[in-house]
Amino acid sequence: MTPLLPKAHLHLHLMGSIRPSTYAELGGEAAFPERYGSWEEFVAAYRATKDVLRRPDDLHRLVVELVADSAADGAVWTEVSISPSGRHRALTGSDEATMEIVCDAVTAAGAPGGVVVGIDRERDAADPDRMALLAAAWAGRGVVGLGIAGDETAPIAPFGRAAEVAHDAGLLVVPHSGELCGPESIREDLRVVRPDRLMHGVRAVEDPELVRELADRGITLDVGISSNVALGVVPDLASHPLPDLVRAGVPCSVNADDTLLFGTGLAHEYELARRLGLTDAELAAVARASVVGSAAPASVREVLRP
């Protein structure tokens, strides 16, 4: 029954989630390890996937396939994270052109979804509001959220105003937090950007008071089980804290994060959650939390009706 649970796929990066056959067809040659030796090794692998992009049409194709694959795994709603600056800008000519391609592609995919515009904590520090202004300009035209990704040890403080711009535009603010850094860093992210959800957030489990706060405030954690294992955030699958977080009442979604780089998919992540011991009722609660915490419109949320 697991793949049939109506669920939302919320933590999914476009360039880490190229369909394997498409990656090969576009000339991608890298093989991806089961475990990455370091964060730097992972980031290098992530950046290298952009080498396969030759034409703006390639970008369109990747988005369409990603949303379609997510829907085939049971997602009634998919949020695609994309960082428009850097290589995409060189490919399409401008951030505006990138947004047009990506938002068009989500609409063309034939399954409901939206775009999360990502800030890179290091790369975008020199111009910290730029991505938020871009995201706000595309609110209502496909963009549903502002993400913050990259090295969590880089300061969050410069992005406080960007988060306010996003909140004011009605976008969800969904930073990566509690993956590389622990509870103190999560607390700072909560203060500085007032997030609606946290991508990962799993290291909150190190601090029971913080776990209670996340549960009380209903802040959803967009967990990636395979991702956490591959990057050594947890020593092995059996040690993953998802069951503890769910049983403490924290809303959790499960997600691929990067389907290509971690060799996973949405349905597989639900299988892993089951392997961690989540009951049918707990899996259903995870699926429900993913839809509740998403930016999906009322027409999609109909699936929550008993």
Ligand SMILES: [Zn+2]
């Ligand atoms: Zn991520």
